[in-house]
Amino acid sequence: MTRRFKTPADLLKTWKDYKEDCDHRTVTRTEFSSKLGKFCSAEVPASVTYTIEGFCIYAGLARSAFYSHYVDVKKYAEAVELIRTECEIDARSKLEMNIIPTSLAGLWMGKYGYTTKQEVSDNTAKAKAIDNIQTMVEQLHEAEDDDVAD
Secondary structure (H helix, E strand, O other), X not given: OOOOOOOHHHHHHHHHHHHHHHHOEEEEEEEEEOOOOEEEEEEEEEOOOOOHHHXXXXXXXXXXXXXXXXXXXXXXXXXXXXXXHHHHHHHHHHHHOOOOOHHHHHHHHHOOOOXXXXXXXXXXXXXXXXXXXXXXXXXXXXXXXXXXXX
């Protein structure tokens, strides 16, 4: 399969167009107006979070083709890194501005290596457990020493 984007500039031009499309969507909202006594609908501006998957659909490119033709190709490395970074920043910004519900923070930011839980490595957990056992043993010895002294 031939590459859809002949140069990194072509890739970034389509990426820019995709972001414009994401940022300037509209949706129809319907709400009840107590003043008018009826439901009213209106087209309102909305935005969609940038994703590589969404970009592939916009560009008419299979996701697998994007990863095989651009992600690990040195010529496109800088452009792909920019795309990934802009996806992360867009999602984070929309979470911080409450455009994306905070209940979805783990789902969205997990894609970028963030976590909502504190991660503990096995070595850290083992060291903590050993410290706890040593403290308990010392306390037992101190209690025995106190019993012998009495």
